[in-house]
Amino acid sequence: MASLSLRNVVKRYGHGPKANQVIHGVNAEIKDGEFIVIVGPSGCGKSTLLRMVAGLEEISGGEIAIGPRVVNNLEPAQRDIAMVFQNYALYPHMTNFENMAYGLKIAKVPKDEIKARVDKAAKILELSHLLERKPRELSGGQRQRVAMGRAIVRQPQVFLFDEPLSNLDAKLRAQTRIEIQKLHRELGITSLFVTHDQVEAMTLAQRMVVMNAGNVEQFGTPEEVYHTPASTFVASFIGSPPMNLLKNAPGGKAGQILGIRPEHTDLVASGGWEFKVETVELLGAERLVYGSVNGESVTVRLDEGLAYPKPGETVRVAPREDRLHWFQAETGKRV
Known part of the structure; x- marks a missing residue:
């Protein structure tokens, strides 16, 4: 596990006076083991920021550090992170066990250790009885748990969640939120979770980053954001x-x-x-x-x-x- 530091992080597309800047100097110090939610409306830059942490988007300015390492120039595979996407990105021809084990197999982890890690993750996520099935035999919520299991077995320093509940219906979203909370309590891994849903943000976050047009409007606990909003934008966005x-x-x-x-x-x-x-x-x-x-x-x-x-x-x-x-x-x- 590790802390995560965002220091004056900037993202722009293009060069010169016509460059389009979409992230404007984001700063955030995230403690080891914290669960942070980035929330904001569509197009505010929250997924772009997450992808820069993951190494899937190039950083135009500033620094991102995972633990003591500045990772600006490191490939995603070198950053020791695991990402859970909105679409489950599971291989349909593989069993759920094989999907969860695939990254470890590529990394040439010994078979006995792969089985132990997958079995442990499956037990945490209540998937043990589904490991020999294929993704098409599962519900949407079960597929998302398999995707989370694939991330867990990596034993990363940081979890990154990119709107992982968006494809689930309301009941499954509520159920999966509870499972993610239990998962974080058990594993204690530093987590960054992106959503446009302020209910998800309020119920999951230990602290939350409220973004608007590429800027951080407020960074604080759900209670601070709700009871002392820093701007009219936060006041109008948080609360239903x-x-x-x-x-x-x-x-x-x-x-x-x-x-x-x-x-x-x-x-x-x-x-x-x-x-x-x-x-x-x-x-x-x-x-x-x-x-x-x-x-x-x-x-x-x-x-x-x-x-x-x-x-x-x-x-x-x-x-x-x-x-x-x-x-x-x-x-x-x-x-």
Whole structure:
């Protein structure tokens, strides 16, 4: 196992004034054994950053170090990493055992050690009874576990996950997230996990990197990112539904945007803000009430059992004073 350091990492395509820079000086110090999630919308550069760590993309500037070694000029095979992709990349003509063992076989690891490593990984992933089958006989979740097993047997210093759950349905995604958490607790290998799904990021990460247009907007624990977002981008991207951001909030501050989470806004009999209700969604144990304040969209989350307004009504809501967030209107940065 090893730490992972990203030091002012830059990626650009092309040369000269017409070069297209897509990664803008990323810095991150990842501790030995940490599970880090890189999250952001499509096209923000998160997979490009992962591929630079893997050695699949050339680094245009800065340094990447795995442990004490700067790996900028090392081939992927020399970096001591293992990667799990969105598509499982399994050989259809091989059994699951052979798929998991293939990299070790190429590396000329002795047969007895290959069997021991594969059997151990299969036991961790609950695949022991499936090793003699072929990938086509497995479900999507089982195939992804085989792909993870192939990475585990390598015993790398760093695991790299490139949106590995994207091809699974919602139930399997939730189940596989739990398996990945258990796997990390058992193996303790430094891991970098890329996703566009903020739920995956919040549930898996020990710390998370929130990216936007090739820049790191925030690097912190899920709690820090959720409760103290560094910018309006983070506030609007993390959270479901996202934070309400109001430019014209009653009693607002000039040049500032007010942020308030839907769950931190309460229905009140008097005072507060006038809230015009547009629609209500029932989500089991809670309701989401959508409407507007001063012409700006606002969402209020209400727990089950509370009285809730009907579409078309005008009621009053009050944000909790200790839960307000303020951002600079010009830059979007947290005040």
